[in-house]
Amino acid sequence: MEVVTVLGTRPEFTKAFLVSKNLEERGITEYLIHTGQHYDKRLNSDIFSDVDLREPDINLKIGSGTHAEQTGKMLIKLGQVLGERKPKAVIAYGDTNSTLSGTLAATKLGIPVIHIEGGERNYDMRLPEEINRIICDHISRVNCCATKNALKNLKQEGLKNGIWTGDIMLDTFLLYIDKSKSPKQKLPESYILVTMHREENVDNDIRLKRILSEMGKMSIPIVWPMHPRAAKAIKLIKEILPSNIFIIPPVTYSEMLWLEKNCVAVITDSGGVQKEVYWLGKPCTTILSQTHWPQTLIGGWNVAVGDNLSAISKNVLRKPIGEPKAECFGDGNAVKKICDVVEETIGDKRK
Ligand code: UD1
Numbered sequence: 537m538e539v540v541t542v543l544g545t546r547p548e549f550t551k552a553f554l555v556s557k558n559l560e561e562r563g564i565t566e567y568l569i570h571t572g573q574h575y576d577k578r579l580n581s582d583i584f585s586d587v588d589l590r591e592p593d594i595n596l597k598i599g600s601g602t603h604a605e606q607t608g609k610m611l612i613k614l615g616q617v618l619g620e621r622k623p624k625a626v627i628a629y630g631d632t633n634s635t636l637s638g639t640l641a642a643t644k645l646g647i648p649v650i651h652i653e654g655g656e657r658n659y660d661m662r663l664p665e666e667i668n669r670i671i672c673d674h675i676s677r678v679n680c681c682a683t684k685n686a687l688k689n690l691k692q693e694g695l696k697n698g699i700w701t702g703d704i705m706l707d708t709f710l711l712y713i714d715k716s717k718s719p720k721q722k723l724p725e726s727y728i729l730v731t732m733h734r735e736e737n738v739d740n741d742i743r744l745k746r747i748l749s750e751m752g753k754m755s756i757p758i759v760w761p762m763h764p765r766a767a768k769a770i771k772l773i774k775e776i777l778p779s780n781i782f783i784i785p786p787v788t789y790s791e792m793l794w795l796e797k798n799c800v801a802v803i804t805d806s807g808g809v810q811k812e813v814y815w816l817g818k819p820c821t822t823i824l825s826q827t828h829w830p831q832t833l834i835g836g837w838n839v840a841v842g843d844n845l846s847a848i849s850k851n852v853l854r855k856p857i858g859e860p861k862a863e864c865f866g867d868g869n870a871v872k873k874i875c876d877v878v879e880e881t882i883g884d885k886r887k
Pocket residue numbers: 545546547573574575576577579600601631632633634664665733734735763764765768806
């Protein structure tokens with residue numbers, strides 16, 4: 537009785553390891569396919585060892601390319617491997633090109649897909665992740681929704697394949713927050729944490745320059761663990777970074793939680809970071825047109841600035857109202873509920 541999990545990028549590794557462990561405890565065999573979308577050690581093996589995710593059974597080594605190249609190559613190889621293994625189900629996470637390829641390859645072979653973190657929307661079809669999400673949600677057998685809002689989004693699109701399990705990232709966060717570790721680098725005591733790597737921010741020279749200039753206007757130091765995509769883009773535009781920005785290499789999950797816990801505020805375009813800092817009660821400024829976690833907007837804990845980039849320097853240090861509500865993301869038992877869905881899907885009721 538085998539299930540296949542498809543993953544390829546940093547956030548998928550931190551989402552997958554608790555499910556992997558729970559499946560093992562239930563006696564369900566899991567075959568782990570790494571597409572090779574992320575290949576840098578710091579986005580890859582360092583994260584595997586930090587969260588104790590076992591080595592993948594196969595690495596397809598697809599690497600970088602245009603969306604069409606990357607997705608197309610993955611689709612061909614995943615189709616071959618899934619066709620040979622014929623698993624009872626495929627598990628895919630979130631909204632990356634690896635998620636899209638795994639979901640599409642499996643569905644074309646008639647293998648049911650359990651899509652974890654389905655139903656999220658930010659209604660901006662310029663974002664590759666939004667396209668991936670919509671396709672995966674529509675063709676998966678089951679979408680395990682992190683929030684009730686995600687379930688509502690699916691219903692609005694006429695989909696009945698959603699179930700509210702709660703957010704797997706909350707389970708992981710609750711388990712790791714007390715084990716967070718400081719990165720090795722010497723850091724300023726008080727700082728704003730920045731993460732930015734999305735195509736729409738870093739591959740648009742004019743926007744990237746404006747964002748950097750906004751960061752330079754702030755009197756407080758900025759700590760930025762930099763994704764290779766952002767590092768390449770900044771090198772290409774030959775921009776000298778404002779002196780208040782401290783660049784450090786990408787960090788592990790435990791180190792990221794430490795940086796989130798100890799910062800005064802956050803600027804990000806990551807979906808996962810928005811939630812983690814909400815649970816920690818830090819004001820977050822999201823440099824996207826919209827957040828797909830609208831719950832985090834209540835009380836001003838999160839603000840999506842879109843094209844209003846001057847809001848970055850003006851609003852980052854605002855004081856939100858009220859308390860964040862982590863319960864919108866479940867009760868920390870998403871892993872169990874998701875693995876129940878896996879058992880039901882493969883028709884195996886052993887517990
Ligand atoms: C991908 C996901 C995004 C997720 C992010 C987490 C898609 C469409 N996007 O974005 O949803 O939030 O991962 O990191 O799947 N690169 C390296 N080394 C690596 C990986 C990437 O140098 O190990 C560089 C390459 O130049 C590559 C670029 O980053 O072309 C973009 O990588 P890609 O995997 O396409 O997307 P991410 O920006 O990482």
